[in-house]
Amino acid sequence: MSKLAAILMRDLRLALRAGGGAGNTVVFFALTIVIFALAVGPDRAALSANAAAILWTAATLAAMLSFDRIFQADFEDGSLDTLLETTEPVSLVALTKAAAHWLTTLAPLILTAPILGLLLGLPETAYGPLVLSLLVGTPALSLLGAFASALALSLRRASLLMTILTAPLLTPALIFGVGAAKAGASGDPLCQPAMMILAAVSLSSCVVLPLATAAAIRFNTE
Amino acid sequence: MYDLANPQRFDAFARTMTPIVAAGGALLLIAGLYFSLVNSPADYQQGDSVRIMYVHVPAAWMAMICYSSMAVASAVGFIWKHPLADVAAKSTAPIGAAFTFLALVTGSLWGKPMWGTWWAWDARLTSVLILFFMYLGYIALWNAIDDKTRAARIAAIACLVGFINIPIIKFSVDGWNSLHQPASVFRKGGPSIDGSMLTPLFLMGLAYTLIYAALLLVAMRSELAERRIARLQQTARGPSKVTIE
Numbered sequence: 001m002s003k004l005a006a007i008l009m010r011d012l013r014l015a016l017r018a019g020g021g022a023g024n025t026v027v028f029f030a031l032t033i034v035i036f037a038l039a040v041g042p043d044r045a046a047l048s049a050n051a052a053a054i055l056w057t058a059a060t061l062a063a064m065l066s067f068d069r070i071f072q073a074d075f076e077d078g079s080l081d082t083l084l085e086t087t088e089p090v091s092l093v094a095l096t097k098a099a100a101h102w103l104t105t106l107a108p109l110i111l112t113a114p115i116l117g118l119l120l121g122l123p124e125t126a127y128g129p130l131v132l133s134l135l136v137g138t139p140a141l142s143l144l145g146a147f148a149s150a151l152a153l154s155l156r157r158a159s160l161l162m163t164i165l166t167a168p169l170l171t172p173a174l175i176f177g178v179g180a181a182k183a184g185a186s187g188d189p190l191c192q193p194a195m196m197i198l199a200a201v202s203l204s205s206c207v208v209l210p211l212a213t214a215a216a217i218r219f220n221t222e
Numbered sequence: 223m224y225d226l227a228n229p230q231r232f233d234a235f236a237r238t239m240t241p242i243v244a245a246g247g248a249l250l251l252i253a254g255l256y257f258s259l260v261n262s263p264a265d266y267q268q269g270d271s272v273r274i275m276y277v278h279v280p281a282a283w284m285a286m287i288c289y290s291s292m293a294v295a296s297a298v299g300f301i302w303k304h305p306l307a308d309v310a311a312k313s314t315a316p317i318g319a320a321f322t323f324l325a326l327v328t329g330s331l332w333g334k335p336m337w338g339t340w341w342a343w344d345a346r347l348t349s350v351l352i353l354f355f356m357y358l359g360y361i362a363l364w365n366a367i368d369d370k371t372r373a374a375r376i377a378a379i380a381c382l383v384g385f386i387n388i389p390i391i392k393f394s395v396d397g398w399n400s401l402h403q404p405a406s407v408f409r410k411g412g413p414s415i416d417g418s419m420l421t422p423l424f425l426m427g428l429a430y431t432l433i434y435a436a437l438l439l440v441a442m443r444s445e446l447a448e449r450r451i452a453r454l455q456q457t458a459r460g461p462s463k464v465t466i467e
Contacts, residue, residue, distance in 0.1 A: 154372065158366070164355065164358060168356045171395070172393075179397070
């Protein structure tokens with residue numbers, strides 16, 4: 001267990017230090033919101049009605065852009081081989097890497113989402129459900145990103161291919177994420193039933209994807 | 223059956239089978255088209271445009287059948303590391319993508335007279351569109367990896383994970399659709415399908431399946447030939463890079 005904790009701490013340290021680029025995803029997230037608002041126009045009603053959907057879209061796009069960094073840097077400088085030398089199963093290493101990605105990349109997005117919601121005129125009742133839906137749903141994105149990153153390890157310019165591979169697979173999280181945020185905003189404090197299904201999507205990703213990620217890493221490093 | 227696992231035997235088998243399967247497909251297609259265009263009733267509501275169904279529905283079936291066979295071939299290639307299964311999975315992808323595209327285009331053409339619009343975010347159309355993108359991703363992954371063996375393993379993992387996700391995606395798109403718009407407007411077809419319409423539908427479905435089989439045999443043969451050429455070229459280039467297979 002302590003080995004996995006060490007991997008997690010290493011990734012957190014790398015992201016926080018200068019050059020880690022942890023803030024870039026947040027900036028991209030905010031810029032996407034601005035681009036959306038500029039494209040839709042200053043119509044507050046239209047923005048407000050779609051605020052949850054726009055925030056989820058921007059978060060998904062920002063997440064997709066960050067996927068190729070999950071294993072790529074470790075693969076290039078050879079530290080991935082060291083990670084695979086641990087006695088822990090590769091699938092658990094993959095799960096840890098996904099958790100590190102979530103903590104360094106997606107958690108900051110969730111923290112900034114309410115502020116950007118303010119810009120979009122998100123209805124007052126929608127803040128809690130939106131943050132909750134992002135908290136429950138985005139782990140599925142990180143797990144999917146780790147999987148795609150492992151698939152694309154031996155490719156040189158993989159980021160576009162990775163968006164093509166991941167976009168169809170992240171539709172369930174996106175649909176039920178926005179669904180849960182909207183259900184919560186319209187008065188259901190538990191955001192049912194979308195929130196339950198969203199949790200199921202995240203949990204099942206937790207089980208299936210690390211195994212697939214481990215297999216992909218093995219074939220790409222042998 | 224095991225004999226076919228040998229690429230050379232497979233080549234001989236495919237060479238004799240291709241014209242037979244293709245002829246069967248062509249005959250069934252002619253019969254199916256005759257029934258669907260001439261010898262079947264027009265719908266009491268949709269008129270003659272119901273005939274698009276005979277091209278559209280079997281194409282949508284094939285979209286799923288091709289992805290399923292791709293998943294089975296991927297699993298066989300992944301577990302038993304059999305190159306012929308990898309070739310089958312790879313060769314199925316463009317054919318499946320073409321059927322999926324056909325389903326989308328005919329669905330759109332059918333949507334214009336029926337729904338008054340070329341595209342509706344109908345649950346079925348949307349999940350078929352997502353399936354189409356999954357085919358494209360799978361093909362792109364194959365093309366992006368130079369080493370054939372590695373490409374086969376990686377693409378097989380992607381295909382299988384996609385296959386597990388298809389029911390989840392289907393379920394979520396159904397849920398999304400009912401959240402956004404009433405399903406009653408976009409209900410297709412009558413209360414049930416008459417027997418006179420089932421005959422052409424199944425004939426066309428069988429014809430499509432045989433066409434898929436014939437195209438698959440040709441595509442697999444050409445893929446095997448391509449690999450043989452690549453191997454020979456590598457041997458001819460010099461002894462430093464020879465790989466013995």
